[in-house]
Amino acid sequence: AQTVTQSQPEMSVQEAETVTLSCTYDTSENNYYLFWYKQPPSRQMILVIRQEAYKQQNATENRFSVNFQKAAKSFSLKISDSQLGDTAMYFCAFMKHGGAQKLVFGQGTRLTINP
Amino acid sequence: GAVVSQHPSRVICKSGTSVKIECRSLDFQATTMFWYRQFPKQSLMLMATSNEGSKATYEQGVEKDKFLINHASLTLSTLTVTSAHPEDSSFYICSALGDREETQYFGPGTRLLVL
Helix, strand or coil, rough: CCEECCCCCEEECCCCCCCCEECCHHHHHEEEEEEEECCCCCCCCCEEEECCCCCCCCEEEEEEEEHHHHHHHCCEEEEEECCHHEEEEEEEEEECCCCCCEECCCCCCCEECCC | CCCCECCCCCCEEECCCCEEEEECCCCCCEEEEEEEEEECCEEEEEEEEECCCCCEEECCCCCCEEEEEEECCCCCCEEEEEECHHHHCEEEEEEEEEEECEEEEEEEEEEEEEC
């Protein structure tokens, strides 16, 4: 079975700073997907970024980028030039490749951006 | 693209009544949808996988007769909480699997309060 671990329950940074959220996972699969989802106070789950395990290049989406270390089973999220609207719960998630697979979520990291 | 709606957004009902929650993929077809439950300050807990035209697959510990799932079309899945009790009060979230990207897109959630 796959597991996802987010070791930082809460983080807080000042606006415009850069912050990195940690995520590690455990799997025996070779082909899979990794995701970061954001859940702001509205509780709407929003896809932030997606990484395919077979791609060595780290995914980026504007201010959001990941550091994907497949051998270490690590998938951290870096938020550059943080904004107040980035305040949210962030969930790291794993999904096996192929068919309608389930998402396995981490426990979440509550990120607060202070003005 | 990849918009998922949920209705209602919140519902209050009396103990013993049944409540139906709808999940729709608005701009794509979804052969697979998922239903989650989320308690305050916790991660998402998968309840069941809903497949169009076939029976849902329930996670261990989730009562099939309590949480009825129907996926009658490629854009609609419904979750019915039968004979609801106060312990069923929670935040219920659905997601739909995008065919091309193998990514789950989430609805805005339904807050259920059973009195």
